[in-house]
Amino acid sequence: MNRVSFTTASSLVLCSIAIGHAQERRFTGSRACAQCHPDEYRKQSATAHGRALYPAITHPLISRVDAKAERRSNYDFRFGLRSGEFRVSVSDEKDVIHVPLQWAFGAGAQAVTFVGRIDRDWYVENFFSYYPGIGKLAVTPGQQSIEPKTLPEAVGLVYRATDPREGVVRCFRCHSTGPIETAGPAINPSETGVHCEACHGPGSEHVRTSTPKLIENPRRLKAAALNDFCGECHRPPAAQGTQINWNFSWNVRHQPVYLSQSACFRKSSGALSCLTCHPPHEPLRHEVSYYNGICGSCHASIHAGGSRMTNCIDCHMPRVTPQAPLRFTNHWIGVYGAGAHLKPISYE
Ligand code: HEC
Ligand code: HEC
Ligand code: HEC
Ligand code: HEC
Ligand code: HEC
Ligand code: HEC
Ligand code: HEC
Numbered sequence: 001m002n003r004v005s006f007t008t009a010s011s012l013v014l015c016s017i018a019i020g021h022a023q024e025r026r027f028t029g030s031r032a033c034a035q036c037h038p039d040e041y042r043k044q045s046a047t048a049h050g051r052a053l054y055p056a057i058t059h060p061l062i063s064r065v066d067a068k069a070e071r072r073s074n075y076d077f078r079f080g081l082r083s084g085e086f087r088v089s090v091s092d093e094k095d096v097i098h099v100p101l102q103w104a105f106g107a108g109a110q111a112v113t114f115v116g117r118i119d120r121d122w123y124v125e126n127f128f129s130y131y132p133g134i135g136k137l138a139v140t141p142g143q144q145s146i147e148p149k150t151l152p153e154a155v156g157l158v159y160r161a162t163d164p165r166e167g168v169v170r171c172f173r174c175h176s177t178g179p180i181e182t183a184g185p186a187i188n189p190s191e192t193g194v195h196c197e198a199c200h201g202p203g204s205e206h207v208r209t210s211t212p213k214l215i216e217n218p219r220r221l222k223a224a225a226l227n228d229f230c231g232e233c234h235r236p237p238a239a240q241g242t243q244i245n246w247n248f249s250w251n252v253r254h255q256p257v258y259l260s261q262s263a264c265f266r267k268s269s270g271a272l273s274c275l276t277c278h279p280p281h282e283p284l285r286h287e288v289s290y291y292n293g294i295c296g297s298c299h300a301s302i303h304a305g306g307s308r309m310t311n312c313i314d315c316h317m318p319r320v321t322p323q324a325p326l327r328f329t330n331h332w333i334g335v336y337g338a339g340a341h342l343k344p345i346s347y348e
Helices: 038-045 151-155 168-175 197-202 206-207 223-234 249-253 253-260 288-298 314-315
Strands: 013-016 022-025 053-055 069-072 075-083 087-091 096-099 103-105 113-121 123-132 136-139 156-160 176-181 188-191
Touching: 022 206, 022 223, 038 197, 053 188, 069 123, 075 123, 087 113, 087 151, 096 151, 113 288, 123 151, 151 156, 168 176, 223 253, 249 253, 288 314
Parallel strands: none
Antiparallel strands: 013 022, 053 103, 069 075, 075 087, 087 096, 103 113, 113 123, 123 136, 123 156, 176 188
16 A cells, blocks of 8 residues: 555654654644634534544434333343443343443444443444434444353453454544553543544644644545555555455445546546545535536436436445445446445446
């Protein structure tokens, strides 16, 4: 994978300044940006990026899960807010265990997943996630086929805390901003959610000096580099030689991989990027006319009239549901056969 010129994940970036010695740039948090960029701050804080992670008790949808009961094979689950803590109690005929769930991942556009700390070395991702679209708790993505044999196993999928390849700390890396404290008894992110410095890099020196040169701006990246940049979290295009399974519907959620296959992307000399359709400080747009306008800017009146042809996305960027009710948009823009939404016809 091609790394972009600056990093989103490291806690410190060294940069030379005019007086000749290196100055450390540190993360300061988005509030520091608000005083000089109030519009960006207000809009961006309200996006799903800004709300990608909460301490569970402060998640705006937590009251919908309070007092809910569920059953998984022979185990009963009861969720509840209790003396400042959100927790799940899981029981079989004999025993009951109570597990505090400190974290709620996901803004709620699609799903909210609860994660709890077992001890310093282990975390658990609860078996049930909340799906606002259907107003229900249902199985967490990735846990469909797991059969628990013991009460502790029933609670959910257990993760190591800080293992770089499979630790739960990876969830925090993509859902929070700035350095993550891992030395203490619990994982502690600097700022929950994806905020300014996740994309603009550490801002302390820019805040101190107001110098534009001391802050990164992804605007300067070319379309292909933006695929890698946004792909740091949304998954980048496949490195050459890596085979992608186009028949595996979960892969559709990795938009950079799919967009980079599109003729629109490959043949437009860098004119099409994530930013063409997604202004970075605004919520995801849903209006058909908004996207039609973008397609129209390169494809003037491609189809003869008729109201059937007025929703370009519907046919050329079809929806894919790897697990109901989750729904992703196929970013491989192309011509699809009826009911075949994973790959355009001419590439089959
Ligand atoms: C004390 C005021 C001040 C603060 C605080 C501040 N900025 Fe700026 N920022 C400016 C000024 C002035 C400019 C240049 C004029 C403009 O583009 O509005 C600028 C420009 C920028 C640019 C465009 C840079 C370019 O060269 O394209 C970005 C991106 C940016 N700021 C991000 C941030 C972020 C992120 C934070 C918080 C970490 C932040 N700013 C905090 C004053 C500030
Ligand atoms: C630090 C990780 C990170 C980076 C960098 C990042 N994203 Fe995201 N993005 C996320 C996460 C996490 C979500 C899911 C938010 C949620 O629903 O909880 C998301 C959601 C989105 C959504 C859907 C928002 C919605 O309302 O459902 C869009 C669109 C998006 N990102 C576009 C981009 C683009 C374009 C870039 C590059 C300019 C980018 N992202 C960079 C982590 C990131
Ligand atoms: C490599 C970065 C990355 C990692 C690691 C990661 N996420 Fe995400 N997560 C994202 C992005 C990007 C989205 C937005 C997906 C989309 O809508 O396409 C997202 C979306 C979500 C959502 C919203 C529902 C959905 O599926 O869109 C939940 C809940 C979630 N993640 C939980 C987790 C949990 C729990 C972990 C750790 C077990 C985790 N994530 C690890 C990047 C990441
Ligand atoms: C998901 C990544 C992402 C996040 C999060 C983000 N920005 Fe940006 N920002 C961008 C991109 C990309 C551009 C270039 C926009 C363009 O060219 O359309 C940009 C441009 C800017 C600019 C330059 C003016 C402009 O519109 O070109 C400022 C100032 C800025 N961002 C401030 C902020 C502040 C303040 C925050 C937090 C409140 C923030 N950004 C959060 C990606 C992000
Ligand atoms: C930045 C310009 C640009 C934008 C925006 C754009 N396209 Fe394209 N598109 C192209 C180019 C260039 C081609 C390749 C044409 C060729 O092969 O001669 C193409 C090809 C296509 C094809 C044929 C695909 C194939 O595999 O042969 C379809 C269908 C298509 N575009 C639909 C759309 C739709 C729908 C949208 C809006 C969601 C859109 N395009 C947005 C530039 C663009
Ligand atoms: C030609 C326009 C276009 C481009 C370019 C584009 N998107 Fe999208 N994107 C869409 C549409 C349309 C949706 C679905 C909107 C809706 O749900 O109403 C969407 C939805 C999303 C979502 C929400 C989850 C999903 O799959 O529905 C994410 C995340 C996202 N885009 C990320 C990206 C990233 C990252 C890039 C760059 C690699 C990108 N998009 C480029 C049009 C585009
Ligand atoms: C009802 C489904 C449907 C809708 C809606 C639709 N298209 Fe198409 N489109 C097709 C099919 C099928 C083809 C391939 C056969 C053809 O060329 O008519 C196609 C072909 C294309 C091509 C490739 C033409 C070529 O010569 O290679 C482009 C570009 C395109 N559509 C753009 C758009 C745009 C822009 C919109 C929105 C205004 C749109 N389409 C709406 C079904 C649709």
